[in-house]
Amino acid sequence: MNTYNIIIIGGGAAGFFAAINIAEQNPNLKIAILERGKEGLQKVKISGGGRCNVTHAEFTPSELVQNYPRGEKELLGPFHQFMTGDTVEWFENRGVALKTEEDGRMFPVSNTSQSIIDCFLNEAEKHQINVLYNHSVQSIKNKNNNWQLASNQGEFYAEKLLIATGSNPKIWKLLEDLNHTVVQPVPSLFTFNINDKRIKNIPGVVAKDIEVKVVDSNLESSGPLLITHVGMSAPSILKLSAFGALELAKRHYKFSIEINFIKQSFEEALDHLKTLKQELNKKTIFKFSPFDLPKRLWQQLVLASGITEATTWADLNKNQLESLASQLTKAVFNVDGKSTFKEEFVTAGGIDLKEINFKTFESKLHKNLYFAGEILNIDAITGGFNFQNAWTGAYIAAKSMSK
Template sequence: MIKKDIIIVGGGAAGFFAAINIAEQNPNLSVAILERGKEGLQKVRISGGGRCNVTHAEFIPQELVLNYPRGEKELLGPFHQFMTGDTIEWFEKRGVPLKIEEDGRMFPESNSSQTIIDCFLNEAEKHQVEILYNHAVKSIHVDDNLWVVETSQGEFLSEKLIIATGSNPKIWNLLEDLGHSISQPVPSLFTFNIKDERINDIPGVVAQNVEIKVVGTNLCSEGPLLITHVGMSAPAILKLSAFGAIELAERDYKFEVEINFIKQSFEDCLDHLKELKQQLAKKTVYKSTQFDLPKRLWHKLVFASGMDQESRWADLNKNQLEGLASQLTRAVFEVDGKSTFKEEFVTAGGIDLKEINFKTFESKIHKNLYFAGEVINVDAITGGFNFQNAWTGAFIVAKNISL
């Protein structure tokens, strides 16, 4: 049986960040990471297409929390302790400058997640953090005020225990045995499967700024929309999937969405089309792409409005004009299923937020039990926000443990 001052279960982003900060702030503490895999930091490695989307250039806590469908209220206080600017400074101090891209996402200047991994491994070694791979946790219990963690390779004792295992059902089950409640996990950040004549052979087309809502709900989103081989993706869809994770799961991913491709009202759009009927009388509607829409999408919406390639503006009747306005501003599509969004696998669910003290990220049920990262019921939209939650929680845990 091996005894350490601090045991961290999970060798991912939150686990390493907590370990390094504890060991740096209090070198007298012995710290060990237990990782079930043969190597750690796998999500860091594949995030952002292998570039690692470290955080997001949002520097106001009240604005930053709006990107968290679950955790918005709870993270406001923690973000006042450690947030984006602190993350940037932390990495820069350790030789990893970050850069901001146009959409606000932040990456290492090297454009390689390996830079982040190397930074963590070097810092862990420098501060004598012990990393034990192939240690799958089998049980956790308290014995005489010490945490006993049984793994596939032996038992460990520690005064303080940090759980940073992400969305791991086995660990959630162990935490339930300890009296914690788990919010039922469901997928978040997914794309929509849609079979529809209007989009079925134009993959790769992007509508730059749409409004989209789930029919019969209050769920809505806006932003770029990408048409794919199987349906729709890009930020407008991913944001909707994150905020609607629970409700859409309850509907078994079968629902309707209404899309406004041009972010205008039906009435304003119809008025504009009536003007075009006068101005472009002799031209064909098919060749007169409007509203900065991609040509291929415009062609599809024209056909869906009951016109053909030869239809001229002058010849359009009331029904055709209204049909086109309707396709542009309130097109309804049937969603039948979801697909995982590339490597950004995120789960909504985890330890009930009411059971965590967000000043310290300590369990309210067990003293000296701490949580960091996605193991708790916090998740975010895509863009570096999930990592920021990991850095913030891990840093606050480290700060409190290191005292």
């Protein structure tokens, strides 16, 4: 019989973070992590292109929560207990210094996720946390407020149980058997597949600051835009995908977006173009962009406006001016499908937040059952926010479980 004070299901970021914090707060507790894979921390390994985007340099709870399409209201209190500054201090106290990049993302100074993995594994060994790999949990039963688990490698018993398995349909099903409600998952962070002549031959082009909205909806976003070989990506698109996860799933990922490439109104752009027609009359339009736009993107928008490569500003007629102003401020692209963002797969969905006590991250239905990370119906835009949710939930759960 394998008996522990605390068992954690899931050997990922939240699982290890919780286990280490529990062990530090109460060294007398016997702790085990059950991980279904042959090694843990795989999401940590691939995060941020293999550098691990640990958190984001946002230090005000009310501002930080705005990056969570699901969980904004619930995380406000927890972020007052443990948030970005605490995360930075936690890792630095264990020998992992973090740095902030221009866009606010925070990474290990080493520029490799292995620093985070090594930190977790070393701390787990130091605190004698039993990490059991290739242990797939088959059943979870509550017996007199204690927990009985069956795995493919035997039975386990624990006084307290933390589930930190991320988006795991099999575990969600076991939790439904315990009367928890699971909000069905849909993809949250994804890029848009777009087959359009205007962007077909310019993959790699970045427009620094655009506005984009989903036609016939209230969904809108802004920020950098990246043209890819299959469509569009970068923060403006990823933010739209996160906040629009449920709506875009309902549309089966077939919808139209409208892009304002220069963040001016149609009328402002038209007036600007008319001024340029006077000032640059003998110059050809195609050769350079008078706006802060990449040259190759400008050229595609010019061609899409029915303007040839040889046309000068003086030759522009009224229809061409209006067409170009339209392409610059309200260009419509048809989205047909989605692609996973890099190797990071984030979902909207999970345990219904109404069933969680966010002062402790304990289940409201079962005593001594806790949750942390993406097992809950919480997700964020890209930039280190999903990890911050994991650290915060795991820390608060650990604090409660170690008592």
